[in-house]
Amino acid sequence: MPSIRLQGSDGEIFEVDVELAKQSVTIKAMLEDLVMDDEGDDDPIPLTNVNVAILKKVTQWCTHHKDDPPPPEDDENKEKQTDDITVWDQEFLKVGQRTLFELILAANYLDIEGLLNVTCKTVASMIKEKTEEIHKTFTVESDFTEEEEAQMRKEKLV
Amino acid sequence: MPFLGQDWRSPGWSWIKTEDGWKRCDSCSQELRSENGQYTINHSIILNNGEEEIFSNECEYAAKKRKKEHFGNDTAAHSFYREKWIYVHKESTKERHGYCTLGEAFNRLDFSSAIQDIRRFTYVVKLLQLIAKSQLTSLSGVAQKNYFSILDKIVQKVLDDHQNPRLIKDLLQDLSSTLGILVRGVGKSVLVGNINIWICRLETVLNWQQQLQNLQMTKVNSGLTLSDLPLHMLNNILYRFSDGWDIVTLGQVTPTLYMLSEDRRLWKKLCQYHFAEKQFCRHLILSEKGHIEWKLMYFTLQKYYPTKEQYGDTLHFCRHCSILFWKDYHLAWLLKDSGHPCTAADPDSCFTPVSPQHFIDLFKF
Numbered sequence: 001m002p003s004i005r006l007q008g009s010d011g012e013i014f015e016v017d018v019e020l021a022k023q024s025v026t027i028k029a030m031l032e033d034l035v036m037d038d039e040g041d042d043d044p045i046p047l048t049n050v051n052v053a054i055l056k057k058v059t060q061w062c063t064h065h066k067d068d069p070p071p072p073e074d075d076e077n078k079e080k081q082t083d084d085i086t087v088w089d090q091e092f093l094k095v096g097q098r099t100l101f102e103l104i105l106a107a108n109y110l111d112i113e114g115l116l117n118v119t120c121k122t123v124a125s126m127i128k129e130k131t132e133e134i135h136k137t138f139t140v141e142s143d144f145t146e147e148e149e150a151q152m153r154k155e156k157l158v
Numbered sequence: 159m160p161f162l163g164q165d166w167r168s169p170g171w172s173w174i175k176t177e178d179g180w181k182r183c184d185s186c187s188q189e190l191r192s193e194n195g196q197y198t199i200n201h202s203i204i205l206n207n208g209e210e211e212i213f214s215n216e217c218e219y220a221a222k223k224r225k226k227e228h229f230g231n232d233t234a235a236h237s238f239y240r241e242k243w244i245y246v247h248k249e250s251t252k253e254r255h256g257y258c259t260l261g262e263a264f265n266r267l268d269f270s271s272a273i274q275d276i277r278r279f280t281y282v283v284k285l286l287q288l289i290a291k292s293q294l295t296s297l298s299g300v301a302q303k304n305y306f307s308i309l310d311k312i313v314q315k316v317l318d319d320h321q322n323p324r325l326i327k328d329l330l331q332d333l334s335s336t337l338g339i340l341v342r343g344v345g346k347s348v349l350v351g352n353i354n355i356w357i358c359r360l361e362t363v364l365n366w367q368q369q370l371q372n373l374q375m376t377k378v379n380s381g382l383t384l385s386d387l388p389l390h391m392l393n394n395i396l397y398r399f400s401d402g403w404d405i406v407t408l409g410q411v412t413p414t415l416y417m418l419s420e421d422r423r424l425w426k427k428l429c430q431y432h433f434a435e436k437q438f439c440r441h442l443i444l445s446e447k448g449h450i451e452w453k454l455m456y457f458t459l460q461k462y463y464p465t466k467e468q469y470g471d472t473l474h475f476c477r478h479c480s481i482l483f484w485k486d487y488h489l490a491w492l493l494k495d496s497g498h499p500c501t502a503a504d505p506d507s508c509f510t511p512v513s514p515q516h517f518i519d520l521f522k523f
Binding site for chain 1: 387431
């Protein structure tokens, strides 16, 4: 199987099967550009926003999902569902918060719809039903001033 | 007393003791392990006690099929679990095909493994909630034990992974108020079992509520936070919430999230998801400029109408066989097995998903 080389943000080179890489719309577009240029195909494709550790995880996901049928047209009902994740994906995403966010950013950059969907669903289900104090574990300290916070607390009584 | 093994010469079953009672251990798994050494099966196949012959025949067939199918192909094999089903009879005749009350269904459908699957978790919790509201007095002793042991697993899971806390708090609230009324009010005449057991259970529930109240998430200094995600990603996540309170709460964390959470389109989508056009018209709220105030409307409509229920996976009912069962898509693909011994010509057309309320109604006479 032909493979291509990808260069992560840390400079490391990672080799991956072409068909798998094409699940990423970004890489697919880059490959089409390269073919047009007809340059030597030894140069690795630089991916400045993804490090190789995350690339490996992404490849693992793509390998498992390579035979997936294309997702159906935007289903209004499906948008609000956060628990329809397959068992394999559930296990795959049992990683730390940092890795999960890195996977979202990678899926966004590489434009892999399925992975983006499933990671966002996971984060949504992690965040929901919690109080704002607990939300602060997911984000930096609040930038609100005291007056603004008081105002918001009043509005919450709506 | 004739021995009802697979055939009269077989050495009998081996049994293992589990917290749900004695379960029969399937010897097929040992056969598979010895013949196909390279395939590891992490879970031995456990049959529920008291299954009829047909179920053990199904297991044999399934085992043979598995030897032929390349089990090692799929790394998800370790998540294989045995299907459970129960016959539900509709007419109240004197003849019955087995014991089928709500409590028995509760025992046989193996909810304790279902809660480990997030697709089924919310569904099972909703079922427990409906039972807590009205059906506690109809459960047999064993069903009560199972109910509370599953509840214990659920609470431990929530304390562990911090998911779905509000859902469980609501469930425990309903349960503690019902138990309170039953134990102090109506009491001994209605409850099955010694009143002291029920008092103990009430104390356990109050204890769980206290533990959940004290639930603290430790701050993880991981460097990457929600704020590092680009705006459209945060929006993507906001659009996935089906409860308005989650949107409001998230909006209180940073100014950026506040701005995103006030977006009119977000609330419009939410209203359209839960409520119908007719319901909007009855409770229309307009701003001074004549725009629809979707956020206010959402909270108003919520007071009058029930919100939409949607589950990742539910129990299914086969109209042909009158059987209630879990569908296992993985098994169904691997073994062409629908989850119960179906005799219909076209199985898929007979299956309907069962809502939690429908499940309770199936067992009302």
